[in-house]
Each structure stands twice: as C-alpha cells, then as structure tokens.
Amino acid sequence: MSMPDRTDVLVVGGGPAGSTCARLLSARGFDVTVLDRSAFPRDKTCAGWITPQVVQTLAIDLQDYGRSRTLQPIREFRTGLIGGRPVLTDYPDTVSYGIRRSEFDHYLLERSGARLRLGEPLGSLERAPDGWVANGAIHARVVVGAGGHFCPVARRLGAEIGSGEQVIAAQEIEYHLDAAQAADCSVEPSRPELYFCADLKGYGWCVRKGDWLNVGLGREDKQQLSTHVAAFCDWLRRERRVPADLPTRFKGHAYLLYPQAPRPLVADGMLLAGDAAGLAYAQSGEGIRPAIESGILAGEAIAGALSTSRGAVDPALLDAYRVAMERRFGHRPGAGARPPSGPTPAWRRRLGGLLLGNRWFSRHVVIDRWFLHGQQAALPAIGQAR
C-alpha cells in the first residue's frame, strides 16, 4: 500500500470559501491541498452578483479580470413587489458587479497557490494520530470543510442536510441571449431587478451580465417553490421584462442563513467555512462575501494553531475561528432563530408593500443596508494589516 500524500491543510471544496482559505494559508508558507469533486471551470447555481467589499478583500485587479471574463458594473436597481409598481434607485458610481461563477471561481482557485486535486470527491475521512487521512490517500494536519451546502465534512459533523434544517430554497436559470432575445429583454445590464413576494417570504431577481441573463427566485419555505417561480416568470413575461421564450428548466439549490444555521463552525478538530457552515446574510442571501470572509478567518486561526507545533494541532486553538466569526457576524442562536412559519399577517403584507414602494426606504434600507451591506467595511485583503 502506498503512503498517503502529506499536506498541512486539506480544504474540501474549491469554491470562494475554500480557495480564499487556501490562498491565505499558502501565502503564509503552509502546504495546502484543495480537493474538489468537480473539474474546473465548473458551474454553480448563483445569480453571480458580488459587492465591492468582495473585490477589495480579494484584491481583484478588475482590469485584468475583465479582460477575458464577464464583469458587469452595476449602478442602478429596479425594486418592488412582484405585481407592484417598481422603484428605480441609481448611484453616481459602480456599487456592485455581475460575474459568471464558472469564471470567477476558476480564477480564484487558480491563483490560490494550493495543490489542486480536482474531479476527486471526498469519500472517507479517518482520524490519524496527528491529523486526518482523506480517501486513504491524503494525510492532513487540519481539515477545512468548504464543500458548499451539501459538504460531506458538515455531514460528518452532524449537519442534518435535507431534513432538520430551515433552508432558503432557490431556483435559477442563466443563459446566453441571442440578438433577438437581447432586443426583447428590458433588463438593463447595469440595473439588476429585485422583486419581493407579496408575503415577504422571498424575492425574485433578474441580473443581466452583458448578454447573459440570470433569473431566479428564493424563498424561506420550500413548499410550492416551483409554483412561485412559474408565477414570477409569467409576470416578468407579461411586463415584457424578459424575452417571451425565457427557458423554463430552472436549477434548484439551497443555503442557510447565518442566524438560523444549526451547523458548528469548529468541531472535532475541523472547521467549516462558507455555505458548509451556513453563513449567508439574512436579508439578501448574499453568500459569496461571508464565504470569503470565513475563508480568511478560518485561515488565520489555522495558521496560528499550526505554528505552535510540528505534529498534532491543539483543537482548542482552532476555536479562535469561532470567536472571530462571532465577533464579525454576531452571536449565532442557530435553530432557535427560525423565522415564524405560517401565513404572513395582512398588516405586515400591507406595510411591506408600502415600504417597498417608497423611494427613501428602497435606497437606504433595501439596497444600501440589505443588499450592499454597506454598513460593514470590507475585511482587509490577505497580506494587509488588520
């Protein structure tokens, strides 16, 4: 039998959380291996909207990035209730970007500096005296679970994936518009459109990046999601926002919001980052920024723990990650923070309708606070002083 390949840190999952964590640790001189079941570039169900704090923290050279990849500057928004009157909000400068996840994630992973084992799913994970052995082939002193919502490391740490968790369920399609479809599409590339469900339990979006159109809807209850998606698309077609031949085969996915996620951040000497830990912002569902921030905070805690010994890592030192996350994202009540189930009271629906039709509320609360999360400064880039 051959000896396992030795690495300091094994990162399971090469999405934004995993590649960011790997990049920080590689930059600090550690040997890092990223294991991903997919060959890259790979697709990820996502609207592909990133906020400027993501660009800042990842120190992305936008000119370089945009040379050969889709990079759509965003300066305006069209928001409201599905079926209601929309509100337009504009900004003097770019406030966000549209990207394609197949390109973005590939770019981040390639520059991570880690050893890549792609097209290789995590199968087994066994304890060794000084760490873990994955797939009987990789020996790591520390393991990071960054495998997204269905991460096998999260499952190993007790996550009840697909049963005991209150997920946001979403469906989405992204497709290339031909010339006739582009002419038949009223969604402007610089102006994403966001429309809330009448019961305020979710929202739909249209995000256009050049000639790529992304349409989707997410809700905090997964019952009848397809019915909500179909009604949303019918309304978009009637309003002539999207081409009449908008495809109907949407892809589904799920994620957890930070306050409600019952998953641990650190347990049994392993760490969970990004969607594996359930970190999306509660109001917008933005998950890329929390994923990269968790990748950095996990990387810092691991670097600290690895530096104290040559062999086994003291698991107590990894708890610095949980402390740093709670400092940044707040206390996490977990399953105790579930939103109320059942129908939304009529007064709440009416108030929501009024507020979403108000220009001041749409700009300062919906866009600035909920979607741009401008109230919290970006984490400094890797290598910059904190």
Ligand SMILES: Cc1cc2nc3c(=O)[nH]c(=O)nc-3n(C[C@H](O)[C@H](O)[C@H](O)COP(=O)(O)OP(=O)(O)OC[C@H]3O[C@@H](n4cnc5c(N)ncnc54)[C@H](O)[C@@H]3O)c2cc1C
């Ligand atoms: C419909 C939808 C729209 C969204 N829109 C936005 C948006 O516009 N902006 C935003 O910020 N967030 C958005 N999000 C959330 C965002 O997509 C996630 O929060 C983000 O992708 C999390 O990154 P991650 O690195 O944690 O996981 P992922 O990006 O999911 O990466 C996980 C990686 O793990 C790999 N993996 C999985 N299982 C295994 C295994 N067994 N072995 C090895 N590797 C494995 C996968 O192949 C994948 O590459 C959206 C989510 C959905 C569902």
